[in-house]
Amino acid sequence: MNSVASDPVLIGLDWGTSSLRAFLIGADGEVLDRQSSGEGILQVPDRDFEGAFARLLAPWNAHSNLPVIASGMITSRNGWVETPYVSTPSGADALANALAEHQAENGRTVHFVTGMTDESGGAPDVMRGEETQIVGALDGIGGDGTFVMPGTHSKWIDVRGGSIARFATYMTGDVFAALRDHTILGALIQDGDFNEAGFREGVVAGRDGGHNLLRTLFHVRTLPLFGRIDANMVTDFLSGMLIGAELEATKSVSSDGGPITIVGRDDLADRYQIACEIFDLNCKRAPHDIAARGHFAIATYAGLL
Amino acid sequence: MNSVASDPVLIGLDWGTSSLRAFLIGADGEVLDRQSSGEGILQVPDRDFEGAFARLLAPWNAHSNLPVIASGMITSRNGWVETPYVSTPSGADALANALAEHQAENGRTVHFVTGMTDESGGAPDVMRGEETQIVGALDGIGGDGTFVMPGTHSKWIDVRGGSIARFATYMTGDVFAALRDHTILGALIQDGDFNEAGFREGVVAGRDGGHNLLRTLFHVRTLPLFGRIDANMVTDFLSGMLIGAELEATKSVSSDGGPITIVGRDDLADRYQIACEIFDLNCKRAPHDIAARGHFAIATYAGLL
Numbered sequence: 122m123n124s125v126a127s128d129p130v131l132i133g134l135d136w137g138t139s140s141l142r143a144f145l146i147g148a149d150g151e152v153l154d155r156q157s158s159g160e161g162i163l164q165v166p167d168r169d170f171e172g173a174f175a176r177l178l179a180p181w182n183a184h185s186n187l188p189v190i191a192s193g194m195i196t197s198r199n200g201w202v203e204t205p206y207v208s209t210p211s212g213a214d215a216l217a218n219a220l221a222e223h224q225a226e227n228g229r230t231v232h233f234v235t236g237m238t239d240e241s242g243g244a245p246d247v248m249r250g251e252e253t254q255i256v257g258a259l260d261g262i263g264g265d266g267t268f269v270m271p272g273t274h275s276k277w278i279d280v281r282g283g284s285i286a287r288f289a290t291y292m293t294g295d296v297f298a299a300l301r302d303h304t305i306l307g308a309l310i311q312d313g314d315f316n317e318a319g320f321r322e323g324v325v326a327g328r329d330g331g332h333n334l335l336r337t338l339f340h341v342r343t344l345p346l347f348g349r350i351d352a353n354m355v356t357d358f359l360s361g362m363l364i365g366a367e368l369e370a371t372k373s374v375s376s377d378g379g380p381i382t383i384v385g386r387d388d389l390a391d392r393y394q395i396a397c398e399i400f401d402l403n404c405k406r407a408p409h410d411i412a413a414r415g416h417f418a419i420a421t422y423a424g425l426l
Numbered sequence: 427m428n429s430v431a432s433d434p435v436l437i438g439l440d441w442g443t444s445s446l447r448a449f450l451i452g453a454d455g456e457v458l459d460r461q462s463s464g465e466g467i468l469q470v471p472d473r474d475f476e477g478a479f480a481r482l483l484a485p486w487n488a489h490s491n492l493p494v495i496a497s498g499m500i501t502s503r504n505g506w507v508e509t510p511y512v513s514t515p516s517g518a519d520a521l522a523n524a525l526a527e528h529q530a531e532n533g534r535t536v537h538f539v540t541g542m543t544d545e546s547g548g549a550p551d552v553m554r555g556e557e558t559q560i561v562g563a564l565d566g567i568g569g570d571g572t573f574v575m576p577g578t579h580s581k582w583i584d585v586r587g588g589s590i591a592r593f594a595t596y597m598t599g600d601v602f603a604a605l606r607d608h609t610i611l612g613a614l615i616q617d618g619d620f621n622e623a624g625f626r627e628g629v630v631a632g633r634d635g636g637h638n639l640l641r642t643l644f645h646v647r648t649l650p651l652f653g654r655i656d657a658n659m660v661t662d663f664l665s666g667m668l669i670g671a672e673l674e675a676t677k678s679v680s681s682d683g684g685p686i687t688i689v690g691r692d693d694l695a696d697r698y699q700i701a702c703e704i705f706d707l708n709c710k711r712a713p714h715d716i717a718a719r720g721h722f723a724i725a726t727y728a729g730l731l
Contacts, residue, residue, distance in 0.1 A: 243635065244645035245652045274610075274644065291640040295609040303604040304597065305579075330548065332637040333675040335596040335668065339579065340549035347550045363640065370638040 129153050130426050132178065132187050133416030134231075136195035137161055137250055142412070143177050145184065148426075150417035152410050156180060162193075162200045170201035175227040185229065188425040190416045192234040193250035196221070202231075206238035206247060212284035213256045213415075217422030234419055241287040248288060250412075251276050254384060255285060257415030258407045268407070269371075270384040271364075271393050273298075277371045291367045294389075297360055306338065306359060309345045311352035319354025320392065323361020324368075324399045331366025338362070364396045382407050434458050435731050437483065437492050438721030439536075441500035442466050442555055447717070448482050450489065453731075455722035457715050461485060467498075467505045475506035480532040490534065493730040495721045497539040498555035501526070507536075511543035511552060517589035518561045518720075522727030539724055546592040553593060555717075556581050559689060560590060562720030563712045573712070574676075575689040576698050578603075582676045596672045599694075602665055611643065611664060614650045616657035624659025625697065628666020629673075629704045636671025643667070669701045687712050 127147040135142045139161035145154040160173045178189075196204040204221045221233040236249035251270055255278050258268060264283075270276040273294040279286045301307050330337035341359045344350045350358055381397060381404040383390045390406065397404035408414075420426055432452040440447045444466035450459040465478045483494075501509040509526045526538040541554030556575055560583050563573060570588075575581040578599040584591045606612050635642035646664045649655045655663055686702060686709040688695045695711065702709035725731055 242641060242645070244631075245648040245654070246644065247648055247651070289641050290644040292609065292611075292643045293640050296605065296640060296643070299604040299608040300601065303608045304600040306597075326549075334639045335598050335601060335672050336547060336594050336675060338597045338601070339551065339595040340547070343550040343552055346552070349550075367640050370641060 127151070127153070129181075129184055129187060131417060131420050132181065132184070132189045133413045133420075134174075134177075134189065134191035134193070134195070135250060135253070135412040135416075136191055136193040136200075138163055138194045141173070141177060143181075144410070144413035144416065145181055146413055146417050150414050152413050154181070162195055162197070170195070171226045174201075174225055174229075174231070178227070178229070188232060188420060189225075189229050190220070190232045190234060190420050190425070192253035192412065192416065195249075196233050196235055197249055202233055204233055204235040206236045209237060209239040209241070209288065210281070210284045210286045211237060211252075213259075213418045213422050215284075216252060216256065217419050217424075220419070220423055232420070232423065232425065234416075237285060237288070239288050242289055246288060246290050248276055248290070251278065251288075252285060253415035253419065254407075254411045255280065255415070256418050257411035257413065258382060258384060259283060259418075266380060266382055267371075268382045268384055269393060271389040272385070275367060289371070291370070293363050293367050297363050300338065301356060301359060306341045306355075309342065309352055310355045312356070313353045315388070316354045316357040317395070319350060320357040320361040320395065321399060322350065322354070323358035323363075324365035324396045325361075326358070327362035327365025327367075328369045328400065331362070331369045334366055337366075360392065361396070364392060365399070368396050368400050368402070380405055384411065432456070432458075434486075434489055434492060436722060436725050437486065437489070437494045438718045438725075439479075439482075439494065439496035439498070439500070440555060440558070440717040440721075441496055441498040441505075443468055443499045446478070446482060448486075449715070449718035449721065450486055451718055451722050455719050457718050459486070467500055467502070475500070476531045479506075479530055479534075479536070483532070483534070493537060493725060494530075494534050495525070495537045495539060495725050495730065497558035497717065497721065500554075501538050501540055502554055507538055509538055509540040511541045514542060514544040514546070514593065515586070515589045515591045516542060516557075518564075518723045518727050520589075521557060521561065522724050525724070525728055537725070537728065537730065539721075542590060542593070544593050547594055551593060551595050553581055553595070556583065556593075557590060558720035558724065559712075559716045560585065560720070561723050562716035562718065563687060563689060564588060564723075571685060571687055572676075573687045573689055574698060576694040577690070580672060594676070596675070598668050598672050602668050605643065605668075606661060606664060611646045611660075614647065614657055615660045617661070618658045620693070621659045621662040622700070624655060625662040625666040625700065626704060627655065627659070628663035628668075629670035629701045630666075631663070632667035632670025632672075633674045633705065636667070636674045639671055642671075665697065666701070669697060670704070673701050673705050673707070685710055689716065 131146040133144040143156040268278040278288040384407040436451040438449040448461040573583040583593040689712040
């Protein structure tokens, strides 16, 4: 029997700092259609979120009866409707119970997924949007596990019994760009394509010395100065050192040695995959469209479907 | 009997990246007169080091017979005469044996103190100029000890038996400025006077979490976001966190628990003194003019006087 496209049952929004994606979701959680826009929360003119929302969903006005669920930085202080965080441990059920309802000017009701907070590191950690993706990834993968979401602020998320048990943010990408562009480490950098050898050497250096990063970083200057790595390796050596330090530090998060799921399919995820190999960590990639799967799972728990 | 000013016996130059100081030195190593200029090695027009040298010493042309000894980045690749490094362990005698002689166009002979390198951290570390200051500080203080020279690139120097046994560079100041000005951590900063309470909290946070700096740094964002530290504390909290992480990491260098000598008398040295108190480390300040004292000691070993 051939499968036929189901009728849409839900609209999901993943509305972050720099981008906005919308999914038209079917009865099995599959993505039937999608819209995207560059109107991340910091790019919406005059903070007119109502207008941006109406414009984005106009192509789906035939489905004006569908519930809308939204996740991401859109619920932060600089977003549309600020919502409180739920605390770890929490799963799809807790996120469903904490949905914040908002009546939009175009007549639609938006159910905001609130962010999550964690105090396991001795100070607050926060995320908005990643929790929804993890719920979606669990839907596709199931079970316990550790997830890494590389980026400006990498998130490491530990799932136990279907709930997000704890998580930690690493400022790896943000720190990398600042060091490369605004410290002496940039002076000896020669731009070029991805240099995997340099990256691999950096991962090892970060693994072995990342607990003492303020010192180890200076080697990014001295090694090329002494001709021990080439100028075209320096950027990726620095990148590897930071990612290596991150993986070494996350041993306390991913304590069970189980597989690590890398969320993201870009160049950055490739780097993390190489780094996992160097650490002898079993890793795999998350499937596509996990944000939409998370929207579907949370909406299901909330009885919106 | 009243002391009378002795005749000068030596001219010492401390020629760094951003400044140039000259000392007219007497028979007991005391500074009789001094010149300074903003012509650090990167500021010398057309890299005309001969001209900058002649201009600086013109007021002392009556002492054209005196030997000149010079230390600092002036012997680096971007300087006047590049010299090789001596390796740790080395003291004043090794530096004296490695002096590089240069006949300047104004007829004076310049004896360059070469820099020092250390491999104790698994990769090369380097300094040019600091070794001379440490030799000078030992002359005033004597014995073994650990020295910290705070700055853009802080140096921690371990002296044993009168020789520099090993040293390590921490990129603390460089990293601080890059993070404050070019990452998300700057977003919640409210400028103001030095906030000692914020600094002290930061030192403790860096001491306890600095081995995992990429994660701990994110707390500089979340703590003010959650109202747990005030906006006017954030800059100094970040400064304290990095200095706390540095002190925690240097435990491996300053292993004997002996007193730490802070070289430098500016605001930065005050911060390190507070941090040492929090770490329950005995610390003191180095005397003035240790560069000139180092020049005198090395020149004495070299038989130049």
